Amino acid sequence: NDSELKVSHFIVKNPDRLVVDIEGLELNSTLKDLVAKIQPNDPYIRQVRVGQNRPNVVRLVFDLKEEVNPQVFTLEPVAGYQHRLVFDLYPVNAPDPIAALISKGDWSRDPMPEVQPSLRSVQVEPRAGDPQQQKPFQNTVTRMLTIALDPGHGGEDPGAIGGGGSREKDVVLAIAKRIKAKLEAQPNMRVMLTRDADFFVPLNVRVQKARKVQADLFVSIHADAFVEPTARGSSVFALSEKGASSTAARWLANKENAADLIGGVNMKSHDRQLASVLFDLSTTAQINDSLKLAKSVLGEIGGINRLHRGSVEQAGFAVLKAPDIPSILIETAFISNPQEEAKLTDEVYQDQMAEAVVKGIKKYFAKNPPLAKGRMT
Incomplete structure (x- = not known):
């Protein structure tokens, strides 16, 4: 926007919704187009509804797929951008990234496949005079x-x-x-x-x-x-x-x-x-x-x-x-x-x-x- 935006927001439960009120705006085609920008595979937003809540106040209602911790804030003009309003949605129950990575690659949590010894093998040589010197011990550390x-x-x-x-x-x-x-x-x-x-x-x-x-x-x-x-x-x-x-x-x-x-x-x-x-x-x-x-x-x-x-x-x-x-x-x-x-x-x-x-x-x-x-x- 070409001027600073005044914004307030709150969460509504059962079902989970994020409500955002933006002051100083009238409903226009750009705001209406937001409805079509939400993709079916969006992880958090089911759909968005927009309307003129009262004179000079536009209300956005985000219907959510799960409970979130929202951050709603404004940014000063920078580079080629004017004043911006930003919504960051963080899941209350964040996914385990290691579990997700393992799931995608079909890896076990403690992988022990064969490796090239030159890259990831450690051999421990016996010291001189060690009674086990006749039987060298090899300790190979292997992991993903x-x-x-x-x-x-x-x-x-x-x-x-x-x-x-x-x-x-x-x-x-x-x-x-x-x-x-x-x-x-x-x-x-x-x-x-x-x-x-x-x-x-x-x-x-x-x-x-x-x-x-x-x-x-x-x-x-x-x-x-x-x-x-x-x-x-x-x-x-x-x-x-x-x-x-x-x-x-x-x-x-x-x-x-x-x-x-x-x-x-x-x-x-x-x-x-x-x-x-x-x-x-x-x-x-x-x-x-x-x-x-x-x-x-x-x-x-x-x-x-x-x-x-x-x-x-x-x-x-x-x-x-x-x-x-x-x-x-x-x-x-x-x-x-x-x-x-x-x-x-x-x-x-x-x-x-x-x-x-x-x-x-x-x-x-x-x-x-x-x-x-x-x-x-």
């Missing part, structure tokens, strides 16, 4: 590896847009799906996508999703953009404890961190951890492991595309701040560069990029076998 893939942007946030009209959110989702297919073709690997379609996911929720499925790695996929169309090349980033490694890295992190404002996040209730992370020993270890992963992936990407810089860069990306998961952000190419935009929309290049990322991840695990892991809280 979970990789969280994070296609950047989505929904109301298109990300960067190339000169030819290509949208970052579409390109990175396509690449992420290719990476997922290739990883899940490996033994003992499963993948969780933070989004698998065109919808917006707040930065802190992306991190929460990875932690809830006990991810071993977090890989965020993006397509870079710059004010000059001549900028080109791929990059890999890790979190920084002491500030950005370059001015460009700081600029990019600030741009990516603004995604929540564009996508419509209620900043008043935003996770404070993402605003200011307490860097303790676990975070330092995460950064060290992230740098190892980033170096491995960067080396593989360098074989299919020119690198923007020849080394891993670091900055304060909000989406990389899980304190217990090695996390990297990959800028696959500059979508603002006409030649690289063409690459990003080319299926052959997308597949090459996906293959390079998978090779980098496999090489990382070969040198850094994961330990047995308990459930994170």
Whole structure:
């Protein structure tokens, strides 16, 4: 809207409904069209009804499929958007993400399939003089590896847009799906996508999703953009404890961190951890492991595309701040560069990029076998 909206809302039980009153509006065709926008497979909304409740007040009634905790809030103008009214519906009884992931992949909760020893086997050699030296003992730690893939942007946030009209959110989702297919073709690997379609996911929720499925790695996929169309090349980033490694890295992190404002996040209730992370020993270890992963992936990407810089860069990306998961952000190419935009929309290049990322991840695990892991809280 071109002016700030005044809104009130309340819940009605038996059956569950969310009622929203918007002041200063008269019923129009745009509001009436909301009725048709609710899809049958919507997880929470059965249907929406709209009407003129009283003069200058439009009422929306959301008939719900289950009990929810709603957040209804307004956003100031940002990017190409005017004043916005946002409805976030959270289930009172949230589903178990690990159970859902296992269900989709038909995995047991304690999988013990065969693995390649070079990737995930640990052999304990007897010490000199040990009475059992004649009978070497082999202890093999085997478990399912979970990789969280994070296609950047989505929904109301298109990300960067190339000169030819290509949208970052579409390109990175396509690449992420290719990476997922290739990883899940490996033994003992499963993948969780933070989004698998065109919808917006707040930065802190992306991190929460990875932690809830006990991810071993977090890989965020993006397509870079710059004010000059001549900028080109791929990059890999890790979190920084002491500030950005370059001015460009700081600029990019600030741009990516603004995604929540564009996508419509209620900043008043935003996770404070993402605003200011307490860097303790676990975070330092995460950064060290992230740098190892980033170096491995960067080396593989360098074989299919020119690198923007020849080394891993670091900055304060909000989406990389899980304190217990090695996390990297990959800028696959500059979508603002006409030649690289063409690459990003080319299926052959997308597949090459996906293959390079998978090779980098496999090489990382070969040198850094994961330990047995308990459930994170």
